Amino acid sequence: VCFIPGGLDCSVSFVSHVLGKVCVHGRQKEILGVLVPHLTDLTKSDCIWQRICWRLVECVPDRWMEAVVLGFVQGAPGADVLSRLLGNLVVKNKKAQFVVTQKMLLLQYGHTTAVLQNLLGYLSLDSLRRTLLLRVLQELLETWSSSSAVKHSPAEQQLYISKAILICLSHLKEPEIESCRQELLTSMMEGVKCHLDSSLPQLRRLGMVVAESISLKINSEGPVLKFEYEEDDETRELKSLLVQTPPFCVVPSLPDDDRSEKAGAALLLVPESNEKPHTVALVMPDEEMDAELDSDDDLTPYDMSEDKELKIRAPVYIRDCIEVLTGSRSEDVDKWEATVKALESLVRKNPAATREVSVELAKILLHLEEKICIEGFVELRQRAQVAVLTTDPIPVAKYLTSQFYSLNYSLRQRMDILDVLVLAAQELSCPKFHGKIKHSGAQKPCIQLLPGSDSSKDWRRIVDERIKSKTRRFDMGQSHVELASRPNEFNSVAGHFFFPLIQHFDRPLTTFDLLGEDHLVLGRLVHTLAILMYLAVNTVAVTAMGKALLEFVWALRFHTDSYVRQGLLSCISSLLLSVPMERILADMTEELLETQSWLGDVMEKDPDGDCRRLALQNLLLMENLKKKLEAVPS
Numbered sequence: 001v002c003f004i005p006g007g008l009d010c011s012v013s014f015v016s017h018v019l020g021k022v023c024v025h026g027r028q029k030e031i032l033g034v035l036v037p038h039l040t041d042l043t044k045s046d047c048i049w050q051r052i053c054w055r056l057v058e059c060v061p062d063r064w065m066e067a068v069v070l071g072f073v074q075g076a077p078g079a080d081v082l083s084r085l086l087g088n089l090v091v092k093n094k095k096a097q098f099v100v101t102q103k104m105l106l107l108q109y110g111h112t113t114a115v116l117q118n119l120l121g122y123l124s125l126d127s128l129r130r131t132l133l134l135r136v137l138q139e140l141l142e143t144w145s146s147s148s149a150v151k152h153s154p155a156e157q158q159l160y161i162s163k164a165i166l167i168c169l170s171h172l173k174e175p176e177i178e179s180c181r182q183e184l185l186t187s188m189m190e191g192v193k194c195h196l197d198s199s200l201p202q203l204r205r206l207g208m209v210v211a212e213s214i215s216l217k218i219n220s221e222g223p224v225l226k227f228e229y230e231e232d233d234e235t236r237e238l239k240s241l242l243v244q245t246p247p248f249c250v251v252p253s254l255p256d257d258d259r260s261e262k263a264g265a266a267l268l269l270v271p272e273s274n275e276k277p278h279t280v281a282l283v284m285p286d287e288e289m290d291a292e293l294d295s296d297d298d299l300t301p302y303d304m305s306e307d308k309e310l311k312i313r314a315p316v317y318i319r320d321c322i323e324v325l326t327g328s329r330s331e332d333v334d335k336w337e338a339t340v341k342a343l344e345s346l347v348r349k350n351p352a353a354t355r356e357v358s359v360e361l362a363k364i365l366l367h368l369e370e371k372i373c374i375e376g377f378v379e380l381r382q383r384a385q386v387a388v389l390t391t392d393p394i395p396v397a398k399y400l401t402s403q404f405y406s407l408n409y410s411l412r413q414r415m416d417i418l419d420v421l422v423l424a425a426q427e428l429s430c431p432k433f434h435g436k437i438k439h440s441g442a443q444k445p446c447i448q449l450l451p452g453s454d455s456s457k458d459w460r461r462i463v464d465e466r467i468k469s470k471t472r473r474f475d476m477g478q479s480h481v482e483l484a485s486r487p488n489e490f491n492s493v494a495g496h497f498f499f500p501l502i503q504h505f506d507r508p509l510t511t512f513d514l515l516g517e518d519h520l521v522l523g524r525l526v527h528t529l530a531i532l533m534y535l536a537v538n539t540v541a542v543t544a545m546g547k548a549l550l551e552f553v554w555a556l557r558f559h560t561d562s563y564v565r566q567g568l569l570s571c572i573s574s575l576l577l578s579v580p581m582e583r584i585l586a587d588m589t590e591e592l593l594e595t596q597s598w599l600g601d602v603m604e605k606d607p608d609g610d611c612r613r614l615a616l617q618n619l620l621l622m623e624n625l626k627k628k629l630e631a632v633p634s
Contacts, residue, residue, distance in 0.1 A: 012052065013059045020064030028071035036075040036085070043084045054087035062095040069099050074111075079121025091128050101136050106143060109160035113241070116164055124171035134176060137168040138183065144210065145191030151560045154607045155202050159234070162206050166241040169217050181218050188214040192225075199520045199563035205229050206238075213242045314342035318353045318361070321346065325364050333372050340368075340380050347387040358392035359399050366403065366413065382420060389424040393493040397421070401500035407509055411521055414512070418528040421497055429490035429535040494536040498545050502529060502552055519561045526556070526567030534574035543587060546579035550591050557598055562608040569602070569614035573621065581625045596622060 022031045042049040060068045069089070076082035090097045104111060104119060111119075123133040143149050144161050177184070188211050195207020208227035215225035229235070314335075315321045324332065324339045347354045347361075354361065365385045370377045389396045403409065404417050490497075505514050505525065514522040533549055536542045553568045572595060576584070584592060599622075602615035 011059075012056050016056055016059035017061065019056065020060040020068055023067035023071050024064045028067060028074070032071040032075045036072065039085055040077070040081050050084055050087070053085050054089070057086055057089055057096075058092060062093075065093065065095040066099045066103070069096050070104070073100075073104070073119055073122075074115055076118055079118050079125060082118050082122045083125045086122065088126060088128055090123070090132060097132070101132055101139075105136060105164055106139065106161075109154075109157040111160075113163055113237070116160075116167055117241075120164065120167045120171060130176075133168060133171060134180065137165065137172075138180075140165050140168065141184070141187035141191065145187045145194060147194040147197070150194045150198060150203065151562075152607055154609060155200060156609070158203055158206055162210050162238060163241055165210055166213055166238055169213060170242050172217065177217055184214055184218050188218075188225075197517070199523045199561050202234075205235060209235050209238045213239070216242075314338040314346075316346070318346065318350055318357060322357060322361060322364060325368060336371055337374055340374060340377065340384075343384040344380070344387045347384065347391055351391045354388060355392045358388055358396050362388050362396045362399055366400070366416070382416070382423070385416075385420045386423045386427065389420060390427050393424070393428065393489075394496050397424075397493060397496040398500070401497070404501065405504045405507070405509070405512070407512075409512070411512075411518060414521055415524050418501075418524050421501075422528055422531050425490055425494075425497055425532055425535045428493065429488055488538065490535055491539040494532070494539050494545065495541045498529065498532045498536070498541075499548065501525065501532075502548055505552070506555070519559070519564055522556075522559075523561060523563040523567050526564055527570060530567060530570040530574045533571060534578055537578040542579055543583045546575045546584070547588060547591075549575055550588060550595065554591070554594070562611060565602075565606065565608065565611050566614060569599075569611060569618060572599070572618045573614065576618065576621050576625060581629045585629075592622075 019031065019035075022028075039049070039053050043053055057068060057072070069086070072085055073082060076085060086096075090100045100119060100123070104115075120133065120136070123129045123136065140161055144158075144165060150158065192207045192211040195203050195210075198204055198207075208229050212225050212227060315324060321339050321343055324335055327336070362385065365381055365388065368381055374380070389400070400417050400421060404414055505522070508514070508516060512518060512521075514525065529549060529552070533542075533545055536545055549571050553571050556564065556568055559565055559568070596619065599615045599619050603612050603619065606612050606615065
């Protein structure tokens with residue numbers, strides 16, 4: 001450390017220029033990694049060094065200010081240290097204020113949670129800067145509650161903004177909450193609606209957590225919002241931002257009274273969601289416990305070890321099952337439960353009897369509601385529906401696809417129809433396994449389709465495995481289960497599953513609008529069509545299905561919902577994998593070129609990371625298929 005004798009004036013402007021020049025050339029970590037620890041130690045108890053440090057950053061030219069401020073925010077070990085090093089820079093310098101209150105919070109979203117805590121904690125530690133904190137919170141809430149921002153910004157940015165909102169809320173004092181209570185309530189109501197309308201579970205959960213936190217702050221003593229969702233590491237981290245005070249968040253110069261006030265306010269921020277009922281066990285002496293016992297407790301319990309539960313026999317005929325499922329007598333609930341559990345196996349054992357009443361049985365199962373609590377009821381009903389559909393595919397598929405666009409059905413029933421169609425198509429298209437193990441020198445592609453309620457998850461795995469199966473690998477032969485040589489049963493019925501679903505998507509009904517507010521069902525429909533297209537490989541109707549699907553994708557390619565766009569890109573993948581490339585080039589040349597140009601735009605400009613990845617995957621798949629086609633001798 002250099003000292004200037006004689007009380008001479010000095011300027012740190014040259015050092016500020018050097019610091020800015022080094023930082024703007026990407027050497028922030030190297031210079032600030034050494035400078036920040038030294039300045040932290042020097043400014044702990046020396047106010048003169050604090051003023052020198054403030055002048056150092058204030059004299060940095062505006063064109064280099066962003067790099068310097070960002071380096072200090074990232075390098076400071078806590079908000080109090082950052083406050084000592086920067087002072088009121090954001091109040092004095094407009095460029096620094098823009099970087100701290102706009103760019104790092106609303107235009108960027110790659111900073112860590114610790115950086116956010118440093119930044120917002122710094123704004124909260126001075127009365128002049130707290131005005132900026134309230135303004136930042138207002139702008140963050142405007143972005144969070146904007147339906148356009150929710151639709152067009154990536155999920156990572158939504159998470160980043162949610163974290164910033166919760167950290168801001170943790171720094172608010174009671175008078176500040178009182179002054180902006182109405183604005184917080186309005187933003188909460190608008191924002192939670194936008195997030196709950198999203199098709200992505202992560203965004204819906206983010207909206208619930210933030211809305212609960214805002215409700216807890218503005219109604220600390222009254223009723224608060226409570227949502228039902230499955231907690232994970234992300235939600236627990238978000239809630240901890242509201243509860244826990246960031247490290248080193250108390251300025252050393254604050255009086256003791258203010259310090260205790262801040263600590264007391266932090267303790268009052270524990271939300272009700274983290275409060276779990278604790279069972280208190282009172283330990284009493286044996287004499288007192290004996291006195292409390294009732295005389296009836298001395299009676300010897302009756303031996304019921306040999307009692308057997310009376311089992312209700314399930315019906316053995318399909319028509320008896322229909323009578324039980326449509327009955328309304330309350331005393332038949334045990335028989336009703338046994339029927340639901342036995343229906344799938346009964347349908348598969350009696351295909352001829354099932355075909356006589358297949359449509360009627362499908363209608364009953366579609367409208368079947370849970371009379372009593374049965375473990376796995378939804379799965380049992382779904383498996384029975386799949387069994388009926390695979391036993392008599394054409395009439396049941398016609399019925400289900402017609403009901404998908406009918407009136408007076410809930411969104412849950414419509415999505416159940418899509419799930420049943422997908423699972424039945426998978427079962428019809430997959431050959432059964434033989435028990436023989438055959439050793440082969442060449443590895444044959446084998447894709448096992450697993451049933452599940454979320455068809456989009458299956459789709460991702462299916463496409464990845466299909467692409468891997470088209471990649472040549474040279475290795476030793478492996479033992480594998482040989483597939484049965486049998487025709488694809490989905491071949492003759494693929495059109496009955498596919499075309500009715502794709503025909504009426506643009507016709508809004510009174511209670512159902514796929515192109516409007518029911519975009520969640522539209523996303524499920526698009527993913528369903530992608531899977532049906534994939535399963536139709538080597539079928540007669542695959543080319544016609546591919547053309548119709550390409551027109552469908554082209555009509556919806558600019559949809560605002562990211563889940564729908566992911567499904568559309570999955571449709572392109574399934575088309576490229578299922579339709580022979582010769583037929584694509586012969587019948588869809590112009591459409592293919594336009595699709596290729598659209599995929600390039602998606603890969604570069606789409607805000608959703610999964611959409612960009614799928615677009616790139618489709619472009620690579622197109623290129624590989626073209627190369628393989630060119631390599632085949634004519």
